[in-house]
Amino acid sequence: MASIKEIGQELIEEFEIFDDQMDRYEHLIDLGNALPEMKPEWKTEDRLVKGCQSTVWLYAEAEDQKVKFYADSNTVITKGIIALLVRALSEQKADDIIAEDLAFIDKIGLRAMLTSQRSNGLTAMIQRMKLYALGFKNAAQ
Amino acid sequence: MASIKEIGQELIEEFEIFDDQMDRYEHLIDLGNALPEMKPEWKTEDRLVKGCQSTVWLYAEAEDQKVKFYADSNTVITKGIIALLVRALSEQKADDIIAEDLAFIDKIGLRAMLTSQRSNGLTAMIQRMKLYALGFKNAAQ
Amino acid sequence: MSTETKVTAALDLAKIRADFPILDQEVNGRPLVYLDNGASSQKPSVVIDALSRYYQNDHSNVHRGAHELSNRATELFESARTTAAKFINASSEREINFIKGTTEGINLLAHSFGRKFLLKGDNLIISELEHHSNIVPWQLICAEREVELRVVKVNEDGEWDLEHFYSLLDSKTKLISTAWVSNSMGTINPVEEIIEAAHKVSAAVHLDAAQAAPHFIIDVQQLDVDFMSFSGHKVFAPTGTGIFYGKEKWLLEMLPYQAGGEMIKEVDFGGTTFNDLPFKFEAGTPNIGGAIGIAEAFKYLMNLDRVALQEHEDAVLELATNLLLEIPGVKLLGPRNNRAGVVSFNIEGIHPSDLGHLLDAQGIAVRTGHHCCQPLMKRFNIPGTCRASFSIYNTKDEVHLFIAALKKAIIMLK
Amino acid sequence: MSTETKVTAALDLAKIRADFPILDQEVNGRPLVYLDNGASSQKPSVVIDALSRYYQNDHSNVHRGAHELSNRATELFESARTTAAKFINASSEREINFIKGTTEGINLLAHSFGRKFLLKGDNLIISELEHHSNIVPWQLICAEREVELRVVKVNEDGEWDLEHFYSLLDSKTKLISTAWVSNSMGTINPVEEIIEAAHKVSAAVHLDAAQAAPHFIIDVQQLDVDFMSFSGHKVFAPTGTGIFYGKEKWLLEMLPYQAGGEMIKEVDFGGTTFNDLPFKFEAGTPNIGGAIGIAEAFKYLMNLDRVALQEHEDAVLELATNLLLEIPGVKLLGPRNNRAGVVSFNIEGIHPSDLGHLLDAQGIAVRTGHHCCQPLMKRFNIPGTCRASFSIYNTKDEVHLFIAALKKAIIMLK
Numbered sequence A, B: 001m002a003s004i005k006e007i008g009q010e011l012i013e014e015f016e017i018f019d020d021q022m023d024r025y026e027h028l029i030d031l032g033n034a035l036p037e038m039k040p041e042w043k044t045e046d047r048l049v050k051g052c053q054s055t056v057w058l059y060a061e062a063e064d065q066k067v068k069f070y071a072d073s074n075t076v077i078t079k080g081i082i083a084l085l086v087r088a089l090s091e092q093k094a095d096d097i098i099a100e101d102l103a104f105i106d107k108i109g110l111r112a113m114l115t116s117q118r119s120n121g122l123t124a125m126i127q128r129m130k131l132y133a134l135g136f137k138n139a140a141q
Numbered sequence C, D: 001m002s003t004e005t006k007v008t009a010a011l012d013l014a015k016i017r018a019d020f021p022i023l024d025q026e027v028n029g030r031p032l033v034y035l036d037n038g039a040s041s042q043k044p045s046v047v048i049d050a051l052s053r054y055y056q057n058d059h060s061n062v063h064r065g066a067h068e069l070s071n072r073a074t075e076l077f078e079s080a081r082t083t084a085a086k087f088i089n090a091s092s093e094r095e096i097n098f099i100k101g102t103t104e105g106i107n108l109l110a111h112s113f114g115r116k117f118l119l120k121g122d123n124l125i126i127s128e129l130e131h132h133s134n135i136v137p138w139q140l141i142c143a144e145r146e147v148e149l150r151v152v153k154v155n156e157d158g159e160w161d162l163e164h165f166y167s168l169l170d171s172k173t174k175l176i177s178t179a180w181v182s183n184s185m186g187t188i189n190p191v192e193e194i195i196e197a198a199h200k201v202s203a204a205v206h207l208d209a210a211q212a213a214p215h216f217i218i219d220v221q222q223l224d225v226d227f228m229s230f231s232g233h234k235v236f237a238p239t240g241t242g243i244f245y246g247k248e249k250w251l252l253e254m255l256p257y258q259a260g261g262e263m264i265k266e267v268d269f270g271g272t273t274f275n276d277l278p279f280k281f282e283a284g285t286p287n288i289g290g291a292i293g294i295a296e297a298f299k300y301l302m303n304l305d306r307v308a309l310q311e312h313e314d315a316v317l318e319l320a321t322n323l324l325l326e327i328p329g330v331k332l333l334g335p336r337n338n339r340a341g342v343v344s345f346n347i348e349g350i351h352p353s354d355l356g357h358l359l360d361a362q363g364i365a366v367r368t369g370h371h372c373c374q375p376l377m378k379r380f381n382i383p384g385t386c387r388a389s390f391s392i393y394n395t396k397d398e399v400h401l402f403i404a405a406l407k408k409a410i411i412m413l414k
């Protein structure tokens, strides 16, 4: 399994191919569509990350010392963003998730979308994912 | 007796001689000093025109169908200004005083001082002088 | 708006666009199409330059100063007030107060009118379509004064339900506060009728003109409106500016709002007396630069052919509406006609926020969300809309770009 | 202020002066000497240009927007908040609120703290030397909440009578609000001592830093002050701007002030919930341009050698004071030492307003009058003073010009 940083670099390169912002979005949407389905019964109130307009459900399970994330959103673009995060962080070790600064996100060239999410979504999603990791880590100790 | 307009023109010319603002002020102060003394007993509350910082007393008497003004101020500059007004309006006919637009004031080249007075003094003084004139006119009818 | 045949006057749109330097840029590799004017308009060079000129040459604190710069600043500031009075045809400068925006105007009114005139058992009327800024201040003052807040329903088309309004209006109604134009739908409210009805029961009317001022020629005397607020930043002026208008008879009676320098005549620890109009409602050093900027924006507008401008804006809006309605699954919020500046819509099965992102990717700036009108969104049971809002500088070409981009976005999202 | 030996650092005063375009002009045929900085300071080109640049390139409404311009504006606005936090060393951006000026900050505090924490029987302390803006809001809220307003006397030198202060302070004292630096005299109040004493009885302290912010390096954490307000226009920033600081623990508890867009989380006719810090106290579209401008002013200052700057300012003030004291009949208001930025005086037998006019005639801008401190003027039984107030760009040469002009004025007026 590649490290978070490696996946981040992969993502940067994937998005770099595109000259046009619309193509980047297209790719982001594809990532979202490829997200494994989240079972409806997992979409409970306590797994909800509330942004300004979009809603994200985020759930995690511990598997072989690794954290496996499941996510969904009511909007296509946000689903793409959470898919980015899941791709980088899912099936990684809790410690690595906690320590990760996710610097690659800023280099993906979706600046407008990401900035507007920053205050009301992205940060909350990342925080939630780190909290899951922390929870598993503490439970394991 | 010269008309108000003529006196106004005279004043403009008098002040035009000076290149320097300080000399204009000097002349203004001289005008103030030349103002006939206002008897202390005339300085009553109801004859007070209150500006922002300076205080003006203004009194008028009717003499031979003309209005004669007496004035004083607690500040030297404002005394000069009221002296300007007295010189132009005193011993004029009530009707002429009421009708006068005092356009000459703006041409005297004491812009800074006069603008700062406009809202809190000059306008009130002129109004008071016109009110005196109106009072005498009505009394005479 | 006019029912006569429209003669399209020769508006020099290219010149108008050139007056707004920000418009000439690319966003995401495409020419910027700015359709978020309902949120904030752009500024012409004359306004930007007036700010620079003021700070480079004439700045000082106003009033009470006895030096040249202070006199210049005071003259500029007070002549800005005169310009503002002219812009809305107020009968006197004393009826004009500089505020930081519509929100402050409404808070001022809620406080200064509310704490003077609202008594237990009275009622106050707003409507379902109001912006939060025209809701929450009233909720708070009504709670404080034990006054009933009555809310006029809007019909399916997002228009005032006038029958409901008349059923709410009574002799205990003290004030009606409503948007002239709805910011989320563009609906033009029947303000003349509202004002007339209000005055019959001696109620006062406040118009939230935030969305009206950028589009209409305003005449407060003809409207006979009691109060009006609007933001400068939506009428081509700098941020942090706005106009609060009140009839002198009301302003004289109302309590002061903020307290401090400028609005005071005499202060003593035994008691304080307040200054005359217009200073009574302007505590502290005013936003002098801002007032100069807003006056410059008013002058800019007044120098244009405003009738032609309005016809142009209406034509652009009409085109956008027509082209939108051709798109399958589109649902307009608000009435088909009788709107100003705004078209608000949803596409079936697509979240408005997704549309916003993909329009931005193509250089088109619109706003998506609840537009600070959550009660209205609840009324229509939607999370929000996608809102395109137009200004004097938008063109029919831009409408076509917007529609083409929208279609592309829809394909990607379906 | 410092008691160590002063090493005059190499300040490039000519460069600093060149940064302020307004200074390079003649008034009444003489070079402008601007000594009215206590009323409002001038703006460096970087600030003026930041405004233009913003409106020419990046303007849009902030927050909630999903398009490029809105994101840029939001980034600029929120990073302005970060800069402001740095300028006063606040522990978090959430403690920073943009306001339109000191007066608004004090009104906000009076409302939001007052209506939450002031209870009948409590008391609140201010002093005789306050600016009207730090008197009247307290008079109003104290009347409303049935709270006693206690006023610390100043001694003959215009300094807090600390004995009197301690006699007023008790366990029922909820808040002390005072100027850090007096605007009419320049007195630097013993704010560290006041804060320490206040905290011993669990009272909070608000500093009116309007006159302090242009001169001092501010560290709210080291001061341990609870609240602070100051105006942008006095710290080289545009008009209509300012900073209100509050410790987070207080801000979380306080009531909101103005209501409307931005400060709201959810609105329903059943009830409304308010937004988190820092938005809770920022209703309506903020003064985005203004915030960018004030941040630019802070950056300008932080890029200078501020210790050297303060020494320079102190030296200029000291020179002016010394030369003034040589003039027969001069009477200083305030202490001989321990002042910042301001020297306030009268000349026996001459009305200050006359001095102001004759100084202006010679290009020297000072302010005369009561400086919005009528209670203090009553305390000293004077109608007002002539106040020269200095800033970073004033020079010793200007002091000499001022003194020479003053002497000429006195001759003419005697």
Ligand SMILES: Cc1ncc(COP(=O)(O)O)c(C=O)c1O
Pocket (backbone or CB within 6 Å): C260, C261, C283, C284, C285, C286, D038, D039, D100, D101, D102, D103, D104, D131, D133, D134, D179, D181, D182, D183, D208, D210, D211, D231, D233, D372
């Ligand atoms: C000490 C002090 N407090 C308050 C104020 C009021 O500031 P503003 O008028 O900018 O609100 C001033 C400004 O004159 C001041 O000097």
Ligand SMILES: Cc1ncc(COP(=O)(O)O)c(C=O)c1O
Pocket (backbone or CB within 6 Å): C038, C039, C101, C102, C103, C104, C131, C133, C134, C179, C181, C182, C183, C208, C210, C211, C231, C233, C372, D261, D283, D284, D285, D286
């Ligand atoms: C109808 C309406 N009312 C009030 C406001 C609030 O204006 P501001 O945020 O400028 O105070 C707006 C702006 O969004 C508006 O559109």
